[in-house]
Amino acid sequence: KQRVLSGIQPTSSSFHLGNYLGALQYWVTLQDDYDALYFIPDMHAITVAHDPKQLRARTRAAAAQLLAIGIDPKRSTLFVQSQVPEHAELAWVLSCITGFGEASRMTQFKDKSVRQGAENATVGLFTYPVLMAADILLYRPHQVPVGEDQRQHLELTRNLAQRFNTRYKKTFVVPEAHIVKGTAKIYDLQDPTAKMSKSAATDAGLINLLDDPKITAKKVRSAVTDTEREIRYDTEAKPGVSNLLVILSSLTGTPIVTLEKDFEGKGYGDLKSDVADALVEFVTPLRAKVEEYLADQGELDRILAAGAEQAREIAGNTLAQVYDRVGFLAR
Numbered sequence: 001k002q003r004v005l006s007g008i009q010p011t012s013s014s015f016h017l018g019n020y021l022g023a024l025q026y027w028v029t030l031q032d033d034y035d036a037l038y039f040i041p042d043m044h045a046i047t048v049a050h051d052p053k054q055l056r057a058r059t060r061a062a063a064a065q066l067l068a069i070g071i072d073p074k075r076s077t078l079f080v081q082s083q084v085p086e087h088a089e090l091a092w093v094l095s096c097i098t099g100f101g102e103a104s105r106m107t108q109f110k111d112k113s114v115r116q117g118a119e120n121a122t123v124g125l126f127t128y129p130v131l132m133a134a135d136i137l138l139y140r141p142h143q144v145p146v147g148e149d150q151r152q153h154l155e156l157t158r159n160l161a162q163r164f165n166t167r168y169k170k171t172f173v174v175p176e177a178h179i180v181k182g183t184a185k186i187y188d189l190q191d192p193t194a195k196m197s198k199s200a201a202t203d204a205g206l207i208n209l210l211d212d213p214k215i216t217a218k219k220v221r222s223a224v225t226d227t228e229r230e231i232r233y234d235t236e237a238k239p240g241v242s243n244l245l246v247i248l249s250s251l252t253g254t255p256i257v258t259l260e261k262d263f264e265g266k267g268y269g270d271l272k273s274d275v276a277d278a279l280v281e282f283v284t285p286l287r288a289k290v291e292e293y294l295a296d297q298g299e300l301d302r303i304l305a306a307g308a309e310q311a312r313e314i315a316g317n318t319l320a321q322v323y324d325r326v327g328f329l330a331r
């Protein structure tokens with residue numbers, strides 16, 4: 001069996017629709033055919049200012065959401081990054097084969113550091129992509145399901161894997177980014193040219209999975225569209241309408257061409273109303289399941305501890321090889 005691995009940060013109390021449609025929905029389906037490892041990168045979450053108590057709560061909330069969407073700990077390994085110390089250890093080795101210039105070209109660092117004021121950005125935020133490469137390479141996955149915004153980090157990961165393999169000995173699998181074209185970038189409902197993100201200036205265009213469904217429906221009804229009337233997929237001319245079509249198509253499993261036909265002669269209000277209904281139908285049972293998982297914290301922590309143990313078996317193996325190959329004495 002080939003392997004998949006991916007991670008989602010616990011930087012908010014709820015995942016958003018972009019996370020789900022761009023990545024998480026594929027995590028669930030890939031479990032069927034792959035040996036799957038999914039984790040919560042809490043070490044990445046401390047690269048920016050954070051509250052410790054909140055981080056702990058958000059890490060558990062992330063685990064509960066992953067279980068609720070259908071990540072099955074019997075079939076997949078679900079774990080928290082900081083419970084597997086090999087991530088930090090491999091990150092150090094990889095940082096020693098990463099060029100300073102190479103790291104400086106990571107656009108996400110540029111974006112995030114500009115927001116914080118470049119002088120205040122942490123070194124951790126700067127080396128974040130190297131830790132991400134370690135997250136991946138430790139498990140030798142073939143596929144890494146992510147959204148478009150992670151493509152450059154995956155490219156760096158592939159380069160580091162190849163570099164290590166040639167400099168020392170073939171150690172890492174060079175992973176492929178599993179990015180699904182139609183859903184790779186879900187847009188903000190208020191600014192359909194910007195990706196949906198929890199760091200947007202306002203949250204009016206952000207659909208959180210755990211929000212009150214009434215709020216979600218309201219946000220959909222006030223989504224920005226355009227001054228035409230035609231419901232047609234055209235990302236250039238009609239980014240708002242196209243985004244709504246992508247969302248509806250993904251949630252209902254109906255191809256966009258079919259939706260275009262169904263909406264012939266109908267208006268934007270009808271489209272929004274269908275998107276709102278599909279979302280409410282999706283999030284309502286999800287919220288209930290998340291509540292259930294969160295209610296039994298002991299069980300949640302046990303699932304994560306078991307996941308970390310399984311992950312460490314793989315990660316420990318890879319790290320031992322890496323340490324040997326770079327010339328460290330055996331522990």
Ligand code: TYM
Nearest residue numbers: 006007008009018019022023041146147184185186195196
């Ligand atoms: P994170 O936590 O920001 O996002 C989790 C996943 O959601 C995707 N995503 C989107 N997809 C489509 N449209 C959007 N608007 C949208 N917003 C977010 C992201 O691409 C991602 O797949 N660096 C990673 C976490 C990470 C990781 C890893 C991922 C750390 N180590 C190793 C894979 C492998 C991140 O910050 O994702």
